[in-house]
Each structure stands twice: as structure tokens, then as C-alpha cells.
Amino acid sequence: MTLLEIFPSLRSGMPSPRVDTSVWPCETHYDELGRITVAGVALADIADQYGTPTYVLDETEVRRRCRTYRKHFPDAEIIYAGKALLTRSVARWIAEEGLSLDVCSGGELAIALAAGVDPARIVLHGTGKPFCELEAAVAAGVGRIVVDSLAEITLLAALATAPQQVLLRLSPGIDVPGHPAVRTGATDQKFGLPLGSAQAREAVERVLRQPNLRLVGFHCHLGSQIHDPDFYGEAIRRLVAELARVRHDHGVTLTELDLGGGHAVAYRRGDPELNLAELADIIDDALDAACARTHHPRPHIAMEPGRAIVAHAGVTLYRVMAIKHIDNGHTYVIVDGGMNDNPRVALYDARYDAVVASRHPTGPHLTATVAGRYCEAGDILARDIRLPADLRPGEVLAVPSTGAYHHSLASSYNGVGRPPIVSVYEGRSREMVRRETYGDLMSRDLG
Template sequence: MTLRELIPSLRSSLPDKLAPIIWPRTTRRVGGDIQIGGVSLASIAGRFGTPAYVLDEVDLRERCQEYRRAFAGEEVAYAGKALLTRAVARMIGEEGLSLDVCSAGEMAVARAVGFPAARVILHGNAKTPADLAFARDYGVGRIVIDSLGEIARIAAEAPEPQRVLLRIVPGVDAHTHAALTTGTEHQKFGLSLATGDAAEAVRRVLGQKPLTLSGVHAHIGSQVSRFGAYEQEIRQLVAFLAGIHDEHRITVPELNIGGGHAVAYVDGDDSFALDDFATRIRAVLRFECQQNRLPVPRLTVEPGRAIVARAGVAIYHVVAVKRAASGRRMVAIDGGMSDNPRPALYGAHYSVVLLGRKADAAQEPMTVVGRHCEAGDILAENVPLPADVRPGDLVAVPAAGAYHFPLASNYNLVGRPPLIAVRGGDARVLIRRETINDLLVRDVGE
């Protein structure tokens, strides 16, 4: 039993603690407000409006640095699909990371800030002609082959030599959400070991003069917390490398094990022990290579969410509060599934915190819902909020840095929020708010 429960009169006077595991590292509680990067979230709402995404630059850079220390001498490639803007690409480049992209648009963002093409890795299970043409013009360092049919297409577009990796289906179940699982058979990514497609891809790549087989790649899923799944992945990939050596008498120099490292979204979620992970993965890789009489390849990891999720916070205004016949209190905000579809897509859970004033009442469980015309537009269920929450209040949602901005839509023709970076007491716009005029300018028919 907590102190709040033992002494009800203290419920409104005890300060709400913010769980460090889900908030940016520069977060500070100041009265009823929250500061990130030395900037008040309430002031950001007043200046830039809501909904808004806030990004802690210090947090993002420090997590990049942690990965580089943990994998010193190896390659860390940021998975741009988690969040990619020109400013983010510049930060990632300055911190010495490589960049994982999957479209001409993502490559264009990287190229716009002069991100070194040699450190760009192009992924994608259905690379379009436009994607491959952009990759050729940009001169991307590596292209990850995802199917047999694209080998000849990549060779036809590629300058000589073009380094390629083969994306392998390792047959590993990462025990994560079904929509986030990518290492098993019967999903859309990669070349199957079981069917022989992976081995056939090696033969075809070696038969294409413009292509150089630089490595193999696999990605077992997202929000993976068990090290054992990665160890199993490495065993499968090293065995495949040994098979390549036996058949073709070549040594493949790179091994990319993907990312997917779990992050916490609510207090109580497990954290990912990065240093322990790096130690174990390197040990397993050395052992498996020794067993298969192979030199140890250069290792690449591809964190995205683990770099940027906790650097981000979303802020909203409360628009309405009502009670259903079931007794459930519902708090409706001015955003929802158009700026965060993850609860609807994956059943993701979030924390919600009152912002901008001290609470005058005890907390009770409430459901925070969005503004969109969908019954499934629910941001968070059974989250504790003060009983006196009312229209006009501000709320903040932590762990909003990954997959919020990239997955945002214009459902109900609602404009997408701005992305505001904070650091050292300054706030700057990275992506401006999308306006009604922005929506109308693309609607060219009458």
C-alpha cells in the first residue's frame, strides 16, 4: 500500500514523480509544469499550439553515444524509419552513426544535409524503380537485397561495384507482437533459408558483375527484450556464412543483425540492458565463428526506436471530459490516431500526465481518447489523472519520439503536428505544423 492510499489527505499534495525510464533525460518537474531541455512544455504549447511533438536533442545524442561505446569498433546504423528529418539526419551523422533508409524520400532527406552516402544502407522489401534510381545517383554504400527478383534490377541500376547484403529469414521467433515479428517464415521480408532462396540469392549475386556480396542481414522484430532470440539469429546467420564459404570459397565480411531493441513506454516496463547485450552478442558471434572456422565479420546493429523513442514527448490540450454509463471517465484531446496510431495498430500502452498546473484533486483511472471518428481512437486506457481534469488543461505523453511523426496521417483532414527540438533552454521548429492550406494545395481537382 502506498503513502497516498494510507493518508488520503496527502493525495493532492504529494508531487507526482516522473519515471526516468520513459522520459527524456533532461526532464525536470517544476511545480505543475515539466521542463525538457530547459524549456517549459506549457510554454511550447502556448507558443506553437497543440498537438505538438517535442524532441530532446541531448537525449537523442547521448543514446547515440551509448551505442557507439557499447559497440566500439563495430557499426551502429540508425533506423531512420523511427524518425527522420533533416535535423535528425544531421545529428545522427555528427554522432558517427550510419543510416538505414527504405525509400527515395528518406534518402533525399539524408542527401539534403550531406549525410555521407557511404554510410547509407538501403532496405525495403519492394524497392521501386525510383528508389533504385535515387540510390544510384546518391551513391549509397550498401543495398540490402530482399528477394530473388530484385537482384537483376539492382545490378542493372547499380554503378560498379555496388556492395549488397542479403536479407535472410533466420526462422527466429522474437516473441513480440505479431505485427512486429519479422524473423519467422510467412511474413513479407527476406530470403528464406528453409526454401533455399537465400542460397540461390548468393549464386545469383556472385553471377552479377556489378554486385559485390558484402554481407548478410536479418531483422527478427521490434520491441524485442530477450537476448536469446538474437543469439539464435547469430547462430543461423553464421551457419549460413559457413555454407557460403564451403560452396563458393569466399569470406563474407559483414554481419548485420538488425535492431528492434525494446524500450519502455510505461513505468514498470523492462529496460534493455545495452552493455550486457553488446557483451553477450559479441561473445556468441566469436564462439560461432570459431566453431565454423570463420573469421569474425564486422558487426552492424540498427537501433531506431531505442535511440529516439524516449527523446520525444507529445503534448495535447484537453477538449472534453465526460462519464459513460459504465462509469468510465473519458478525456478527449485535440489529437489522437492521426498523430499516434500505435495504440490502434499494436495495442501500445502510454502514460499520460497533467501538465501546466498542480492537481487539486485525487487521481482516478481515466481513458484518454482522440478526436477522430473512430471508436478505436483511444490513446491510453485506465491511466491515473486528477479527478478535476477539465477542458483547457494540458497533458503530456512521454516515449513519443519513435513512429509518431513518421506514421502520422491526415485522417479527417486534420493537419499533422509540428516537431519542436529543445536544448539548453531554446526551442526550435524542425517540422512546422501542417495547415489547412497545406491540405488544400494538393487537392488540385474541382
């Protein structure tokens, strides 16, 4: 027996090996009962009060990540990618921390405006933006619209009755490693226009010809979970060369480069992350070199982290429903959530860890697969993880690093409503988004 097992009160306030801060919110500890707490609130209490599954979001962690970005990139515009997680509260926190906001639909724009985000700090994205969404964005006075196609220029030109700033999205032909579904910087994919292509050149000319469209620069987004900062340096080299070409051919000096998001975060202990200090150095060096080579003034840099702002602020709570031991030795732990609240495992083969939140396990462990409740064999949350051998139905499991692309990708498959989001802050919990009810599920069904 260890000292901690004999005197559990010693654990209070100490970071536990169960809660590695590389994947959990910084303010994660455990209390005298061995229960995991985030921002001073026991996760087991949240499960009891709000039910399960439930997304828990640590406000302080979100704000801390915003400040980290501002500290590392004092001269850059940090534009939070709302697709990772957007509620009115999140939009407010982001704005209060001095970040801008990237929205990619009329719905996200509506949330941002309802939260009181300054439209001038909003950037509209999207491949295939519907006319009505462009119309709403122009009417709201969004700061910039990222043009994704030639057809969009025609729509925008018709809509803009006053000067509208736009960026042109280019795919720089940089193929970062990763799941094919998230490699967006390569030339053969649906986003933007290939850098150096006839279409991209025509897009520049067309925008420049429109009296109410102001081309301010270029945008690119290389992909997701990028942990090698050199890819961003290479993007700068290629995009600055294009800025210089526009200056030479059209006599216009574009002033902005938006490098998109894709900054890698750890989902499990030991996963590689993008080092922001290294990224800052590489951006600086690449700008110096590229601008010196092309004699182009240094453009203003923007970047759009989504996951890196919110992923580690989120923890999802599940209750164990059943435990099945298969004759081949495999154990399945069935929980009351799954692919509806976390489709990333099925979509991207993402790997997660899960731990018991309601006690400090002291006995032996077993290797198990945590599976969801939904009618799909692929409904898996975590494969081959270590869990206490004496785990019982009714206990609460917590999955860290679930703040990004979980709530925003969630569905109500099998007629199961989406979980609530409960924010935690300085010892208090608050339901930010309530659980989807049967009434909600039927509200669009007109009978």
C-alpha cells in the same frame, strides 16, 4: 499535506514521480509552478506558443542515446533506422554522433542526402523497392543496399555500372514473441528470403555472378520490442553458419552481419527494455563460439536501432477538449489529437501513460481513458490511467515515449493537419517541422 505541496519551490530541479526517467527524457524536471520542463523548457509554454497537439523532441536525449550505443558497441556499426523518425535535423544529429543511417525509401534517402549525410554511410532497405528508388540510391552512391528478393538482384545488376556493396536479407526462422504485425524474423513473412531455402542460395549465387555487385554479408531483422538478448545470439549462430556455407561452396569470405533493430524500450514505467550491456556480451560470446565452430573469421557486426535512439526523446502535448463521465463509472478525457498523431495504439494495441503538464496535481485521482478527436471508436491514446479528478478542459496533457513511429506514422485523417515537431535544447525551443496547414492539405488536390 506534504512538504512539497506547502513549499512548491522545493520541487524545482527535482525529478518528479510524474516523470520517471525510464520513459521521459533524462533532462525532465519541473519548475517552481509544478510545470513539467524538458531540457529547461516548460511543456505548457510550448503548448501555448506552438499550439497542440505538438511533438516535442529533446535533442540532447537523442544524442545521448547515440553515445550510449557507441559506448556499448565500440567495434560495431550503429545504423540508425530512419523510419522511426527522420527529419533533416535528426539526420544531422545522428551523423554528427558517428552513426550511419538506414533509409527504406526514395523519400527517406532524399531527406538524408538533403541533410548532408555521407552517402557511403547510408544503407537502403525495403521489400519491393521501386526501380526509380534503386536507381536514385545507386546514383547517390549509397554504401550498401540490402537485397530483399531475387527480382531485385536483376534490377540492381542492370543499374550498377560501378561496384555496389550489397547485403542479402535473410529471415533466420526465429519467432520472437510480440504483436504479429512486428514479428519479422520468422520464416513465413514477407521480408527477405528464408535462411537455408533454395531461393536464398540462388540469391547468393546470382549476386556473386554479377560483376558489379559485391556481396558483403547478410542482414536479418527479428522484430520489434525485443528485450531478451538471446534472440540476437541465436541469429548470430544461424547466420555465421550460413557465412561458412558460402565460404565452403563459393570460396568467398563475407565480412558483415547486420542484426537489424528491434531493441525494446519502455513506453510506461516498468515495461521491460533491452539491456545493451547484456546484448554486447551475448553478441561477443555468440560470435566467438560460432566462428570457432565453423572456422570462419569474425564478421563485422552492424545493428539498426530506431526506436531505442529516439523514443524517449519525444513527448506529445495535447489539450483537453472535454471530459465525459458515463453512467457506468467510466470517464473519457477527449483531447485535440489522437490516432492521427499516434496510430500505434490502434495498430499494435500499444499502451501509454499521460500526465498533466501544466501543474502539479495535489488532489484525488480518477481512472480515465484518454481518447482522440477523430471519427473512429478505436481512436484511443491511453486506457485506464490515473489523472487528477479535477482535470479541466483547456489543460495540457503530456504523453512520454512518443519520439519513435509517431510523426513518421502520422496521417491527416478527417482533414486534420499533422502536428509540428518542436525541438528543445539547453533552455530553448525551435520548430523543426511546422504544423501541416489547410493549404498543405489542399496542395495535392488539383481541383
